[in-house]
Amino acid sequence: EAQVTQNPRYLITVTGKKLTVTCSQNMNHEYMSWYRQDPGLGLRQIYYSMNVEVTDKGDVPEGYKVSRKEKRNFPLILESPSPNQTSLYFCASSLLGLAGAGEQYFGPGTRLTVT
């Protein structure tokens, strides 16, 4: 089954404790992206990757890191999480970039709480 998986689905952590949220897709997609969703603000892009070893900042990259060493994986790293990073996070992938390339597949989401 074609899908995007994220782990963990739920995480409660404390300020400053490094964490990684994993994202994996099994569709051989080139494009992958991370979004966060906050009440009243909608989904906003954090980082994206157009292909292996190619990553770039989205609209809200501060406090996050990513890497794309393999085509299927795109982990999101919070080196020193803070309470303002409490949010619902979504990973997404698509075959190519978004300008007319068709559908983007989203993962099930990771609900992160930083205390």
Added chain:
Amino acid sequence: DAKTTQPPSMDCAEGRAANLPCNHSTISGNEYVYWYRQIHSQGPQYIIHGLKNNETNEMASLIITEDRKSSTLILPHATLRDTAVYYCIAPNQAGTALIFGKGTTLSVSS
């Protein structure tokens, strides 16, 4: 980047057609319009996308006006499971992100 506007909420009776409007007057000639929906806090689900011509798939139909300033998503026979937030979206100019607005909350009732 193109901006889309949608009504905040709509109601629909089960079995009837749901027509969800979207204004995108600033969209450029080569920018696609995408529709996604999100049920509760699940990951957004792709519905359909189009450029100029009307489009139809197994989920919905998309009607785009000739001037491309607006579009309508049609769910032909709404069910309770279609209750969700529906987003009309245009990618950013670079084609690297979907620009989500607040969407339309569609409530389908029996």
